[in-house]
Amino acid sequence: xxxALSVILFTTASGAGYGLLALLGLLxxxxxxxATVWFGLATLVLALALISGGLLSSTLHLGHxxxxxxxxxxxxxxxxxxxxxxxLLTYLPALAFGATWFLARxxxxxxxxxxxxxxxxxxxxxxxTSMIYASxxxxxxxxxxxxxxxFLLLGGYSGALSLAAMTHLFHAGASLPCALSLLLGLxxxxxxxxxxxxxxxxxxxxxxxxxxxxxxxxRVRALDAPHTEENYxxxxxxxxxxxxxxxxxxxxxxxxxxxxxxxxxxAALILGAxxxxxxxxxxxLLALTGIFIERxxxxxxxxxxxxxxxxxxx
Amino acid sequence: MTSLPAPRPGAKKLGLVIDLDTCVGCxxxxxxxxxxNKGGPPAPLPDYDPQGAKPDGVWFNRIHTYEAxxxxxxxxxxxxxxxxxxxxxxxVTVCPTGASxxxxxxxxxxxxxxxxxxxxxxxxxxxxxxxEFDEDAGVMKKCTLCIDRIYNDTxxxxxxxxxxxxxxxxxxxxxxxLGDPESAVSKLVRSRGGxxxxxxxxxxxxxxxxxxxxxxxxxxxxxxxxxxxAKENGGVGERLLAxxxxxxxx
Numbered sequence: 337x338x339x340a341l342s343v344i345l346f347t348t349a350s351g352a353g354y355g356l357l358a359l360l361g362l363l364x365x366x367x368x369x370x371a372t373v374w375f376g377l378a379t380l381v382l383a384l385a386l387i388s389g390g391l392l393s394s395t396l397h398l399g400h401x402x403x404x405x406x407x408x409x410x411x412x413x414x415x416x417x418x419x420x421x422x423x424l425l426t427y428l429p430a431l432a433f434g435a436t437w438f439l440a441r442x443x444x445x446x447x448x449x450x451x452x453x454x455x456x457x458x459x460x461x462x463x464x465t466s467m468i469y470a471s472x473x474x475x476x477x478x479x480x481x482x483x484x485x486x487f488l489l490l491g492g493y494s495g496a497l498s499l500a501a502m503t504h505l506f507h508a509g510a511s512l513p514c515a516l517s518l519l520l521g522l523x524x525x526x527x528x529x530x531x532x533x534x535x536x537x538x539x540x541x542x543x544x545x546x547x548x549x550x551x552x553x554x555r556v557r558a559l560d561a562p563h564t565e566e567n568y569x570x571x572x573x574x575x576x577x578x579x580x581x582x583x584x585x586x587x588x589x590x591x592x593x594x595x596x597x598x599x600x601x602x603a604a605l606i607l608g609a610x611x612x613x614x615x616x617x618x619x620x621l622l623a624l625t626g627i628f629i630e631r632x633x634x635x636x637x638x639x640x641x642x643x644x645x646x647x648x649x650x
Numbered sequence: 651m652t653s654l655p656a657p658r659p660g661a662k663k664l665g666l667v668i669d670l671d672t673c674v675g676c677x678x679x680x681x682x683x684x685x686x687n688k689g690g691p692p693a694p695l696p697d698y699d700p701q702g703a704k705p706d707g708v709w710f711n712r713i714h715t716y717e718a719x720x721x722x723x724x725x726x727x728x729x730x731x732x733x734x735x736x737x738x739x740x741x742v743t744v745c746p747t748g749a750s751x752x753x754x755x756x757x758x759x760x761x762x763x764x765x766x767x768x769x770x771x772x773x774x775x776x777x778x779x780x781x782e783f784d785e786d787a788g789v790m791k792k793c794t795l796c797i798d799r800i801y802n803d804t805x806x807x808x809x810x811x812x813x814x815x816x817x818x819x820x821x822x823x824x825x826x827x828l829g830d831p832e833s834a835v836s837k838l839v840r841s842r843g844g845x846x847x848x849x850x851x852x853x854x855x856x857x858x859x860x861x862x863x864x865x866x867x868x869x870x871x872x873x874x875x876x877x878x879x880a881k882e883n884g885g886v887g888e889r890l891l892a893x894x895x896x897x898x899x900x
Contacts, residue, residue: 337774399768399788406747407767410652416771417746473740473851474777541850542777544716548729549845549859550670554719559726562680562712565704569779572770641848642779645714645731 337475338575339635346394347465348494348628350423351487352620353386354458355495357430359516361455364437365448369499370508373441379502380434384427386498391423415471419464426457462491469634476540476650477638482531489524490627496520497597497620500604504613514605514616521598521623525590528630532586535637540650547644558647573640574648577633585633593626652745654738655754663757663829664795665735665856666815667838671863673822675728679814680711683732683793686813690798692763696786708782710793711814725862730823732814733780733793734847734855735759741772741781741792749790757829757856758797763789777851800825828856 360379363369370376395401408420433450437443443451466487469478500513544558545551566574577585600619604612641650687710688695697707711732718725735752739759742750749765750772752758761772761781766789773781773790781792796812799805809816815823826835835858838844844858 397769399770399783399790400766403747403765403767406749406765407769408746410746410748413652413654413743414746416744416769420746468744468771471740471744472775473853475774542848546848546850548716548718548727549847549861550716550718550725550727550729552861553725553727554723557717558714559717560675560715562677562714562731563706563709565706567706568708568782568785569773572773572783573779640774641777641851645712645729645779 337635337638337640338572339632340397342393342396344628344631344635346390347487348390348624348631349393350387350390351462351465351491351627352494352498352624353383353388353390354426354462355491355493356383356386356498357426357495358455358458358462358492359495359499359513361430361433361451361453361458363512364443364451368512370503370506371442372506372508373438375502375506375508376437376443377434378506379499380430382498382502383495384430387423387426415464415467419461419468422457422461422464426454426461429453429457459488462488474542474641474650475638476538477535477634480531480534480538482527482534485527486524486531489520489527490630493517493520493524494620494623494627497601497616497623500601501613501616501620504604504616507609511605514601517601517619518598521594521601525594528590540639540641542641542644542650544644544647547641558645561646569642570646573642574646575636576648577636582633582637585629585636589626589629589633591626593623593630597623597626652742652748652750654742654752657737658754661757661829662755662827663735663737663856664800664826665757665828665835665858666732666795666812667824667826667828667835667844667858667860668730669820669822669824669842669860670727670729671822671860672820673728673730674820675713675715676819677713678817678819679730679823680709680713682813682817683711684709686796686799687794690796691794692761692791694786695791696784698785708784708791710780710782710791712779727862730814731778731780732857733759733795734778734853734857735793735795737854737856738852740775740853744771744775746771758795759792760794760797761790761792763787763791766790777848777853778855795825828858 395404408417410417411421429450433447433454436447436450466484470483472478496513496517500517503513544556548556550556597619600615604615639650644650695708699705711730714729716727716729718727735757739752742752747765747767749762751760768788770783781790784791800810811825815825824835827833828835839858842860844860846855
């Protein structure tokens with residue numbers, strides 16, 4: 337599948353935003369984060385900025401962005417519509433959470449309840465995003481049991497690192513966000529490695545033989561294409577990445593997205609004040625870069641059954 | 651509504667039956683499809699750079715050619731590919747806007763281009779590549795089963811079939827109600843062993859393909875065609891044939 341920059345940006349940025357919102361909403365009610373109003377507001381604004389930037393970017397790949405509002409109407413059948421609806425609904429408790437906290441100058445019980453609601457909305461939205469891909473049967477690398485854990489853990493991991501950066505920025509005790517980053521980061525690496533192993537080992541159920549139904553005659557080979565030039569299908573679904581490039585990019589995603597940020601998170605736990613802040617901010621930015629590469633690969637390594645008709649593998 | 655209509659027993663399922671035994675790969679169906687539909691409901695059907703070095707455009711019907719099997723058992727098979735108007739069309743259910751829908755009355759899968767936002771998700775959801783994006787209009791286009799022909803009272807009844815069916819010179823394309831077990835197309839499917847493409851995907855296509863017939867007549871080997879019987883010391887006719895054989899073999 338051809339990597340669409342707007343969708344990669346969207347899932348990376350809003351993944352981190354929803355992860356951050358979920359952690360803020362879940363940790364604040366239990367008094368596990370600083371209760372100062374400016375920390376709360378700044379973190380919430382960062383989360384909503386990542387989410388909104390991502391959502392706006394996702395509308396850029398539409399043929400008719402001005403009709404985007406229609407995309408929430410078919411939530412009964414469409415995971416994309418459910419994602420859109422969940423994303424919009426999550427704004428309500430998230431904004432109310434911030435407003436109540438700001439007005440009371442502290443996270444009161446009503447604010448805490450709204451925080452939990454916002455966290456639930458964030459997790460549901462991330463789940464819906466993953467299901468857009470995981471429900472597509474023609475793309476075996478997407479219809480894979482590891483896709484949903486990947487999206488949820490990567491959102492949580494990048495959100496936790498952003499939270500660690502924010503707590504350092506506000507000179508608050510940041511050991512919990514750093515520890516959470518380590519935990520979620522390790523879980524995300526394991527889930528991603530299992531995902532890569534799974535797509536490398538699971539062959540396509542569909543073949544040129546099943547696509548044409550001519551398998552009873554023997555092996556099926558494409559002899560003549562319907563058209564001389566590339567068409568929409570080949571441009572959209574026929575992206576190819578060399579195996580050695582994929583391996584190198586997987587390594588890069590692991591090092592930039594996980595190994596260095598996790599080392600920096602540990603450094604931030606040990607170091608004091610300014611160096612810790614620098615390490616935490618660096619860790620969050622690198623993790624986002626690594627996840628961007630990971631998300632690009634998620635598209636680039638995915639194959640579509642339509643290419644079987646053009647004599648290629650699926 | 652992108653939820654699928656509830657299945658009713660005996661419901662009409664309009665579709666095509668494509669005979670891979672008689673298809674000669676002439677692309678006339680694809681050309682007539684393009685010709686008809688560039689003026690129909692999905693119009694205009696764009697062409698990009700049609701006279702240039704890299705011509706491209708939206709087509710609802712694409713004709714592939716395959717080799718199947720090896721050696722004497724191998725066959726060359728021409729293979730038209732278009733929307734199969736599936737009974738479980740995920741292209742419809744993934745649509746977030748309601749632009750894609752499956753008609754309850756005859757099972758035809760259509761796109762309302764006034765509602766389409768051009769997110770392309772339906773083209774990802776179709777295993778068969780039936781949907782193509784119109785770069786000019788920013789919306790998705792697909793086969794309509796020539797809905798503006800098959801229900802068209804203003805054209806002669808014999809022409810109320812999809813353009814691809816009307817034009818096929820080899821009579822390799824058949825149109826009818828596959829929901830009616832007694833229809834001509836259903837009988838054809840039964841008698842010829844018509845099958846679904848990629849049944850493992852679970853989309854349950856309405857369109858069926860008829861396999862190439864088993865054939866007993868292979869081209870005779872050269873030795874059989876020109877036996878050594880053309881003897882050098884035979885009569886004038888035989889010597890002439892022997893000379894011809896040498897001349898043609900050298």
